[in-house]
Amino acid sequence: MIRHFFINMFRNIRHNKVFTLINLGNLVVGFAVFILFSVLVDYELSYDKFNTNYEQIYRVQTRQEDSYPINYCTYSPPAYRYHLLSDLPEVEKVLLMREVSGGAHGSGQFFTLPDGSQLNEQDGYWSENTIFDIFTVPLIEGSKQNALTEPNTIALSETLAKKLFPTGSATGKLVTIGKHYPLTVSAVYADFPLNSSLRPTYMVSMPTYDILGDGPQYRDNWRQIQFDNFILLKKGADPEQVNAKIRDAFKNIKDYEKSFPYLHPLSKHHISPNSQGDMLIGLAILSLAAVLVLILACVNYVNLSLANSTQRSKEIGIKKVIGSSQRFLAYQFLAETVLHTLFATLVALFVAQAALPLLNRIMEKNFDLSIWSNGTMLGLILLVSLLVGVLSGLYPALVISAYNPVKVLKGKLFSNGGTSFSVKKVLVVAQFSISLFMLLVSFILYGHVNFILNKDLGFASKNILYTEINVHDTTDFETIKNRMLQHSEISDVAFSSTIPFIGNIGGYISWEDGAPDDRVMVSRNYVNYDFIPTYNLKMVYGRNFSREYPADNQACIINETALKVFGWKDPVGKRITLYGRAYPVIGVVKDFHPYSVHNLIPTYVMFLNSNVISGSSLISVRYTSGSEANAKTIVTRELEDILPNDPFEFKDFGVAFYLDYAIGFWQTMKRMFIFFAVVTLFISTIGLFGLILFTVRRRTKEIGVRKVLGSSIITVYWQLSSEVIYMLGFAVILGCPAAMVIYKAMPGAYKEPLSALVFVAGILLIAVIAQLTISYHVLKVAVSNPVEALRYE
Amino acid sequence: MINLTGIDKYYDSKFQRSFVLKGINLHVKEGEFLSIMGPSGSGKSTLLNIIGLLDKPSEGQYTLFDKSVLDLKEKEMVDYHRHFMGFIFQAYHLIEDMTVVENIETPLIYKGVKSRDRKAMVADLLDRFSMVAKKDLFPQQLSGGQQQLVGIARAIVGKPKLLLADEPTGNLHSSQGEMIMGVLDELNKEGMTIIQVTHNERFAEFGKRIIRLEDGYLSKL
């Protein structure tokens, strides 16, 4: 019996090569995409779970309810560590960390290599030794007891240790951070895995911070929201209880009354670091797409099976006459489908594994995944495969096994439609709808990403170079500026504490005419006289800071959003208050985007700095167009000359732009969806191709019989076309609103209004593909000999 | 064995009922060889299909061995097809994806016969029809007469009591037709009840009894 079944199946495959190829290919592609995405989603959800205690690890973050929209800040002040968390009975361990030269810029630090050259390393942290108790960090050299307990010690990741000390062990050796500061290597730890949201390349002990900073008084600071506070809760402790206990910590901190500490579980760090759903929504949209591709493949399968069943109907009729039961035939079909899907899944697994590098390219990730090593995943995929097999086999099995043998043997099956026909229409409509939906969403995402990438940011973002620099010796900025401006290639030079897309300094201000309790979180920037001209910001009221007005160092310039918030009619001369000090407004700049267009424009206030550069700053240079190549060399040489002891590196502003989290997110989304759209179109074209092939084949005989080839070809063509257009109509009704829902769900502060063009283009593309497919098949029949057509069956 | 009384078969279309069979009364005894003749469209195939439980009459009674077979459950009907009757068709209707052996074997599989017994039974028939050399060929590789021999072998391999043949020689040259009729005659002599539909007067004579259908009516001649 079993042998009989297999022989039957394989003969059938051989007999219907085109059909089998189309249908299995369709399933393989559908499953490969689905598998890739299951792996991807699984990976995204696997973040940080390598930590044995990950369920008990929380970052204590700061919710700022007086900013609009509410800001879920991942950072927190050091006072959490010393005055809030350490005495809680639920807390087992506390950990205070800070990004090295973090806070405003979050940039890396320079190490001096033995040959004197500079190595810039991102993601360095000041850290307490408890990191080794809370996170799972295997040590390669040194001991967990005292890796970060002593002042002037540093723990290196394995990779950095290899870079600094290619041979021999690193512990006990000295490294020079910046160009000045020697630290002793106390330990070398294994690199944090790629799916860790915290990945320090090196960690400097917190006691070093005490020395290098302004001494241990920072520990009492509630306002310096630039640190990371981690805790390990005791087993079974309720995070909600802790939340309730720490909620009112800022009650007595002036200007920070509307800030609240809260626990953010480690498991959510990657997907939703600042308690925002953006990435989750993105992931959900992508998963939906992956599931839809699989459904599309199944719908295709069902359609094609039904179409192909006309070929097999005679066989079924005979089998019934010679004593096969309907149930047996149904089982046979079902088993065949399940085997097809299982086989397709198996092939798809190989295809998916082979396509992982492609996924890496698209996502700009670095997955080193083996599909085969993930047992649960494999099991789940097989389960889905089985389910898909049963679901897409059930209907064809029931329809096909119910064929009436007398009719089938007379070849009358399709002369009168019957019920199966409308179900088939529903399936084709589903196929069209899914394709259209995917296409539209791709277009929408494509448009949105272009919008985000190309929208006028409101400042000169072209021809800008910038560098972060930590200046040890106070230097008059005019010297730097004049040296650089000597070159005709350089048109503007400015320095400031933040620049667009890099850095953010928050702060609460109140304003003249505001209610006594009104406070708003603003983005602050300390700029010199040249910042506004360098970035080409436009003044809408008042003027820029000027050397002619010495009092400007007590004044400020706000943006239009701030003006709206304050509700002033006549802004120049009004006052804002920051930390108890009043600053008159001397001008208002036209709104520009200090962050990517994904985010709302914040209330923004600029203050004048002393024009003397010291400590951590950003230098911006605008060069004349056409001198890209020279400009970087010139400014690097000049700055090195003036500040030989302070490492820096000029970068194009484009680098800052693409470093933005949201920009990266949207680019990935766009590429993913283009990938999906291509796959979708491919699968639906396959489906349509097969479907029309069989319809035409069925009519071939009829065409041949009539012999009036010309006219009947046109009849068939119109019949097919109108049928397809009719079904496409339904697809438009379903697919377009669904795409609009996605548009609405898309995260982002600014979106381009939906254009009707998107819909027209999507519908047209599908219609054209359908028409081309129809034309191809009908033409093939038309040019063939009618006698041959007759011989077909 | 077979008892048809007052069998009507009609199709309703828009405003009109068109009869294919009208008031058919027919009794067939065990071991009989019956030939049904009549002009094209007179309802011969329809009648044969009703007898073979492939079609249902619109009116009338049908009993097999005194048991009514008009309201059978699917399972019972399948049982009749498996154990009681075999079919031969004008167009042979062999399964194209199966070899000669597999075609003949299939009904036995449905009957649940063990593999070893199946082999023996099939080999027996191949021998009898001198088809041993062709056993692994596919239907398209055989002549019409050979295909019909396979059709017969498949119909009788399960040792049915009743063999229904719808123009078994319709597509064959007369010499091949002759050979097929010889086989049917032999089977009948061995005790099998046979009902055949034929247009050929000479082949009809192989039957012990001939009935004629005229426009759905039975006209005994």
Ligand SMILES: Nc1ncnc2c1ncn2[C@@H]1O[C@H](COP(=O)(O)OP(=O)(O)OP(=O)(O)O)[C@@H](O)[C@H]1O
């Ligand atoms: N589904 C149907 N609807 C309407 N009429 C039908 C249907 N099926 C068969 N008929 C009619 O029933 C009549 C008898 O058909 P049947 O096949 O039994 O004739 P036949 O005697 O076997 O003819 P032939 O010798 O050509 O095989 C025909 O006129 C046919 O048109």
Ligand SMILES: [Mg+2]
């Ligand atoms: Mg007939």
